[in-house]
Amino acid sequence: MGESETSFDIDHVKHSVGGIGGHAFRRLTHVSMAAIPLAYYTRGDDIAGYFSVGPDELVSYVFLMILVIEAVRLRFGIVIVGQREYESKQISALAWGAFAVCLTLLITDMEPFSSGTGIKSGIYGIPLIFGLTFVDPLMGEIKRQKQDMRLAIITGLAVSFVIWVGCSFWLGTPLWVCILLAPLTVLGELPRVKYIDDNATMILFPLAALLLLSPFL
Numbered sequence: 763m764g765e766s767e768t769s770f771d772i773d774h775v776k777h778s779v780g781g782i783g784g785h786a787f788r789r790l791t792h793v794s795m796a797a798i799p800l801a802y803y804t805r806g807d808d809i810a811g812y813f814s815v816g817p818d819e820l821v822s823y824v825f826l827m828i829l830v831i832e833a834v835r836l837r838f839g840i841v842i843v844g845q846r847e848y849e850s851k852q853i854s855a856l857a858w859g860a861f862a863v864c865l866t867l868l869i870t871d872m873e874p875f876s877s878g879t880g881i882k883s884g885i886y887g888i889p890l891i892f893g894l895t896f897v898d899p900l901m902g903e904i905k906r907q908k909q910d911m912r913l914a915i916i917t918g919l920a921v922s923f924v925i926w927v928g929c930s931f932w933l934g935t936p937l938w939v940c941i942l943l944a945p946l947t948v949l950g951e952l953p954r955v956k957y958i959d960d961n962a963t964m965i966l967f968p969l970a971a972l973l974l975l976s977p978f979l
Contacts, residue, residue, distance in 0.1 A: 784843045789899045791856075795863065796895040802867055803884035818868055825864040832857040852957065859894065859961035866890050866965055874979045875972070882933050886972060889929040889940070893947035894964045897922050901951050918948040939975065943968040 801809065806817035813820060832853065834840075839850040849855065869875060870887035877885050897918050904914040926940035926947075950964035 784845075787843055788845070789903070792859075792899045793895055795859070796892055798863060799867070799884050799888045799891045800881070803887065804881050818871055821864050821867045825860060828857060828860045853959070855959040855961045858959035859965075862894065862962045862965035862969075863891055866969055869969065869973070874976055877934070885929065885933045885935040886939075888933060889926045889935060889943075890947075890965055890969055890972075892925045892929075893922055893944075893968065894961060896925065897947055898951060898960065898964055901948070915948060915952075918951060919945060922947045936979070939972070939979070942975070943971055946971055 802817065802821075806820075810817045810820040813823075815823065835854070836851070841847060841850045845854055845856070866887050870884065870890070875886050876883050881888075900921055901914040901918040904917055905911060908914075922944040923940075926935065926944040927937065929935045930937045930940045946968040947964055950962075950967040951960050953960070953963060
């Protein structure tokens with residue numbers, strides 16, 4: 763995720779604010795984000811209606827709010843429970859994840875990605891976001907505890923295919939799209955770059971491929 767990470771994420775607990783409790787809170791927050799697409803695709807209109815805006819406007823407002831909070835956090839070098847010490851000086855994993863999730867919700871609400879009504883309108887958004895919320899913490903824990911990148915990749919691929927193919931049966935996501943995009947979720951976990959977190963790339967890689975495939979959908 764950042765330059766302070768080791769190859770196997772060994773130091774994540776040590777460098778997390780709050781120690782092991784903060785690390786657990788970070789993981790729990792990660793997994794709980796799976797509720798976001800479910801709420802958006804089933805209750806998005808109702809939730810946005812409380813604020814007298816459309817669902818897409820609400821998504822943009824939420825991200826802009828997160829962006830402002832992140833700017834203030836960086837200005838004063840603040841880190842909260844679960845965040846890592848190096849995030850006091852760079853954009854946090856949470857902000858990167860929020861950007862990728864919001865972008866996914868906005869894009870998959872457009873043609874030709876939106877299909878059906880209710881939960882079935884999330885045929886692409888749900889597997890994209892589920893890949894981040896479930897595959898990332900699983901791979902991270904394997905790398906941290908087992909220090910085995912190969913095992914992390916194999917397990918991540920297995921879970922990613924379960925998510926994508928499962929969504930094919932559950933939501934009707936085209937199976938050929940699932941087969942092509944599932945590995946890209948895991949690929950997004952692998953780069954080690956300074957300024958962009960894998961919370962973004964694990965979504966942006968398959969999302970970019972989905973955009974390139976849009977003429978065939």
